[in-house]
Amino acid sequence: MAVVTGSGTMVETNRVIAPGQTSGLIDDVVNTPVLVGPQRTPTWWWIGFSISLALLGLYLISVVHLITTGVGIFGNNQPVSWAMPIINFVWWIGIGHAGTLISAALLLFRQPWRTSINRFAEAMTIFAVVVAGLYPILHLGRPWVFYWLLPYPNTFGMWPNFRSPLAWDLFAISTYASVSVLFWFIGLIPDLATLRDAAKSRFQKLIYGTLALGWNGSAKAWQRYQRAYLLLAALSFPLVLSVHSTIAMDFAVSQVPGWNNTVMPPYFVAGAVFAGFAMVLLLAIPLRRAYGLQNLITMRHLDNAAKLMLATGMIVVYGYGVELFYAWYSGVEFEIFMAYNRVLGADHGWAFWLLILCNLVAIQPLWFRKVRQTPWALFLISIFVSIGMWLERFVIVVVSLTKDFLPSSWGNYVPTFWDWALYAGSFGLFFTLFFLFIRLLPSIATTEMKELAHHDAHHGSDSYEKIREAYYRGEVPA
Amino acid sequence: MSANPSERYGLVAEYDTPEAVLEAAHAARKAGFSKMDAYTPHPVEGLDDALGMKPTQLGFVVLGMGLLGAVAGYFMQWYSATTFYPLNIGGRPLHDWPTYVVITFEITVLLSAFTAGLFMIGRNGLPRPYHSIFNTPGFERATRDGYFLCIEQSDPNFDEGRVRELFAGTHPVAVQEVQA
Numbered sequence: 001m002a003v004v005t006g007s008g009t010m011v012e013t014n015r016v017i018a019p020g021q022t023s024g025l026i027d028d029v030v031n032t033p034v035l036v037g038p039q040r041t042p043t044w045w046w047i048g049f050s051i052s053l054a055l056l057g058l059y060l061i062s063v064v065h066l067i068t069t070g071v072g073i074f075g076n077n078q079p080v081s082w083a084m085p086i087i088n089f090v091w092w093i094g095i096g097h098a099g100t101l102i103s104a105a106l107l108l109f110r111q112p113w114r115t116s117i118n119r120f121a122e123a124m125t126i127f128a129v130v131v132a133g134l135y136p137i138l139h140l141g142r143p144w145v146f147y148w149l150l151p152y153p154n155t156f157g158m159w160p161n162f163r164s165p166l167a168w169d170l171f172a173i174s175t176y177a178s179v180s181v182l183f184w185f186i187g188l189i190p191d192l193a194t195l196r197d198a199a200k201s202r203f204q205k206l207i208y209g210t211l212a213l214g215w216n217g218s219a220k221a222w223q224r225y226q227r228a229y230l231l232l233a234a235l236s237f238p239l240v241l242s243v244h245s246t247i248a249m250d251f252a253v254s255q256v257p258g259w260n261n262t263v264m265p266p267y268f269v270a271g272a273v274f275a276g277f278a279m280v281l282l283l284a285i286p287l288r289r290a291y292g293l294q295n296l297i298t299m300r301h302l303d304n305a306a307k308l309m310l311a312t313g314m315i316v317v318y319g320y321g322v323e324l325f326y327a328w329y330s331g332v333e334f335e336i337f338m339a340y341n342r343v344l345g346a347d348h349g350w351a352f353w354l355l356i357l358c359n360l361v362a363i364q365p366l367w368f369r370k371v372r373q374t375p376w377a378l379f380l381i382s383i384f385v386s387i388g389m390w391l392e393r394f395v396i397v398v399v400s401l402t403k404d405f406l407p408s409s410w411g412n413y414v415p416t417f418w419d420w421a422l423y424a425g426s427f428g429l430f431f432t433l434f435f436l437f438i439r440l441l442p443s444i445a446t447t448e449m450k451e452l453a454h455h456d457a458h459h460g461s462d463s464y465e466k467i468r469e470a471y472y473r474g475e476v477p478a
Numbered sequence: 479m480s481a482n483p484s485e486r487y488g489l490v491a492e493y494d495t496p497e498a499v500l501e502a503a504h505a506a507r508k509a510g511f512s513k514m515d516a517y518t519p520h521p522v523e524g525l526d527d528a529l530g531m532k533p534t535q536l537g538f539v540v541l542g543m544g545l546l547g548a549v550a551g552y553f554m555q556w557y558s559a560t561t562f563y564p565l566n567i568g569g570r571p572l573h574d575w576p577t578y579v580v581i582t583f584e585i586t587v588l589l590s591a592f593t594a595g596l597f598m599i600g601r602n603g604l605p606r607p608y609h610s611i612f613n614t615p616g617f618e619r620a621t622r623d624g625y626f627l628c629i630e631q632s633d634p635n636f637d638e639g640r641v642r643e644l645f646a647g648t649h650p651v652a653v654q655e656v657q658a
Contacts, residue, residue, distance in 0.1 A: 023519060023623035151554060159563040162555040163570075168580040175584040179591040186595050189604075190621070194519070197618035213599065214606035217620050219503075219529050221602045222521040227536045228598035235591045239584075246580055450623075451520040454496060 014303070014373075016113045018295035021453040026296065030444045031198050033291055041439065044290055049435040055428025062422040063138065071141050073418040080401045080413035085139040087393040088423050090247055091275065092132035092430075093173070094268075094389065097240050098276020099125030100180060103187070104236035107229075113304055115452050116297045119191075119445040120287065120438070121280050122184045127433040128279075129177045131426045136169075138422075165249045172246040176239060183232045186225075189215050190447040244272045251396065257338035258400035261326055267319030271389060274312040274359075277305050278385035283434070285375045287443060296444055299373050306372040309385065313363045316392070320356075334405055341403050347412060348399045351391050358388025487610035487658040488514075488630035489641045491650035492619070496522040499625035502648035503528035506629060509644050513633035517611060517626040519619075536601075540594045547589030551582040613657045628656065 013019070033042075066073055076083035099121035106114035137146045149170050151160055160167045192212035199205045215221070248268035251259040281302065288297040327339035343352050362384035365371040372378065403410045437443070493499045499516055506514055507530050516525050526533075555578045559565070564572050599605075611617065611628060620626050627650075629641050645653045 027622050151558065157563075159558040161565055161567070162559055162581055163565075163567065163574065163577040165580075168584075171581045171584040175588045179587065182591060182595045186598070190520075194621040197621045210605075213604040214609060215602075215604065216609055216611055217517045217519060218611075219516040219518070219522070219525045220531055222518065223526040223531060224534045224536055224598045224601055226521050227534050228594045231537065231540055231594040232591055235587050235594070239587050239591075242580065242583055242587075249580075447520050454520070 012294060013298045014300050015298060015456075016300050017116070017449070017452055017456055018298060019456075021295060021449075021456070023450040023453065026444075026446055026449045026453060027194060027198060029291075029293065029296065030442045030446050030449075031195060034195065034440065034442055035199055035204060037201075042290070045435065045439060048431070049439075052428050052431035052435055055425055056432045057425075057428070058421055059425025059428050062418055062425050065418065066138055066422070067143060071139060073416065074139075075414050075416040075419050077411075079404065079409055079411045080398055082397050082401065083413055084415050084419040084423065085135045087390065087397050088426060089132050089135035089139075090268075090393045090397075091390050092128045092135070092426065093247065094244065094272035094275045095279045095386075096125040096128035096132065096176075096180075096276065097244060097269075097272040098280050099123070099128075100176075100183075100236050100240040101273055101276065102280070103183065104233040104240065107233045108237060112452055113301055115448045116293075116444055117280065117284060117301055117305075118448075119184075119187065120283065120443040122180065122187065123434065123437045123441075123443075124279060124283060125180050126177070126184060127430050127437075129173070129180060130433070131430050133173055133177060134429075135426075165246065165253045168246045169250055172243045176243045179232070179236060179239060183236055186229060186232060187445060188441065189213060190217065190225075191442050191445060193217065194446055195442065241269055244269045256400050256404055257332070257334040258323070258327075258342065258396065261323060263319055263322045263326065267316065267322070270312045270315035270319065271392060274309060274316050275386060275389035277309040277312065278382040278389070281305050281309070281378050281382040282386070285379050287438065289375075291438075291443070293444065296449060302375060302378055303369070303372045306366050306378055306381075309382075310363055310366040313359060313366075313385065317356075317360045337403070338400060342395060342399050345399065345403075347402065348395065351395050351399070355388055355391040355395055358384045358391065362388070485658050486631045487613065487656040488628045488633075488636075489638070489645070490611070490614045490626055490628045490654050490656050491645040491648065492616065492652045492654070493625040493627070493648075494623065494651050496520075496525075496625055498649060499627050500525055500528055502627050502645070502650070505648055506627065506644060509640070510635045511629050511633050511641075511644075513630040513636075515611075515628055515630075517617075517620045517628065519621050519623060519625075522625070534601075536594065536597055539597050540590050543593035544586050544590035547586040548582055550589075551585030552578055554585075555581055610656060610658045615654055616652070624651075631658075 074084060076085070099118075102114050102121045103118040106118070137143050140146055148154075149160060149167070151162075160170075162168075189212060192208050193215040196205055196208040196212045199208055245265035245268065248264035252261055252264040254260060284297055284301065284305070288294055324339050324343070327335040330336075341348075343349060362381055365377065366381065371381075398413050402412055491502060493502060496518060499518065500522060503514075503516055503525060507528060512530060514529060516522070516529060518525065556573060559578075560572045566572075611626075614620075614626065614628075616624065617626070627645075629636065629644075642653065
């Protein structure tokens, strides 16, 4: 077994963490890029940040134009009154779900590989939810009175209709956003204390020290911390399932053919995890390379994320099958026509087949270990998946609405320039926040990594790996 | 440098492994000390037991607040939909509980999660700009790779000689006095 002694030596490994990692080594690798002065910021960061900032400018221009002119700048109109804003909302929030799943579900299932990727995945969640949450507000028409959606004592003497899925949506998303921020911040406190203690300049000490709230790592503090963290994970896991189920119910509770379908909630959740793991890979692959984190985010992480992507992808494809089967089995003329129009329709049939290409065909290479361990191939497949998941929402939202019941009220939908500008700009918002995050905060949970590294070094953890290696050597009977 | 004992917070021993600090905590408890705490870069399993700490009550508080959230969330919807602002939508019953499930659940989670987070922060005395333990020379290692055990001056059995003797038997990297 090769022992890695310095942060400069890197080996690609299939272990959860490269051998020979120590607390100090982890701190140095993760925290040094955060603590260096502005003049030592790497060039790739400036390039990425500038592009993101330019796109953020486009976002702001689009928002200003939207607010001053009105939602008429978008292409949606009767009968397609829900289009790009909803598609992009569902797409972004779905991406966020992988972060919560990694940090909460994998913690509850005691998966040690979660530790290296949970922090930046949680950040990804928060930023994706920010971007997603702005879409419905911007789509309201009068975004400045969005608080009318909340149940608060008001002079109109009115209450929201709590029996509407759109009201559920508001509660689900605002709870999800605030609990995600809390979970992330609680997880960050010990890491912020580490930064405070490692910081050289007074300014950094002041900022990180304030954010760390005076954390001293006492045994009593850790006892409460661990319990609180575990409970937050236990609460976040069902929360994340509820959020996308609720979003699915926005559709499923309606009577539109193609929406009124009981498979929607589980199928939406699987789709969210699928898209989310694609985004985790899209971020992790460049990040581990740029910051030299291959010892901490190892091949095992890429491999596992790819496996989860394959599994959830196949669930999603099963969902497509069920939707078509349901249309036929229901015997409802409108459902059958919707299915026909979705698959073979002249207007948008291409979207369905492109979707099958992205979400079914493109992920099949993931059955092979060699592909799962080739970063560029994973990166490419993840791009396909991201496009595929966008197309899925396009097919569900737009194709169902263009031709529903009465042929006299059929219509088409074409996105406008501003639809695309706002969408492109939303990447700017997301990546601006993400670039700031990886520059100013540790992208790996160092505290948890130290525990893992200690366990790995002293208790010969990774016992599964050892048993497997022994099995391949023929020392352990199957 | 020996400080005036009245201005002293306690004596601190530093160790370089979690096992060592755990062993030292056991030894200190056996020797009859009770006012002590350990400071570690990551949670060390069994350290709270070794220091004689009771389990945290956090779970019960969270459960209570969660139940409160569930009741309050359901009540809000029931009251608004049946009494204060009834909406007749296609003649559906006003008290149709299945449609209340989602919001009840969300408010339960919201209240429980914030209770868990804020209770932990509050009971740990955070935010706290000053704590005597930070006067320990080299305490910045407590978030990196140092494991500290502090026996506080306020312990009824505190005796400098006895504490130093105890620490000497546990192979510390360093033993230091900490100013209050």
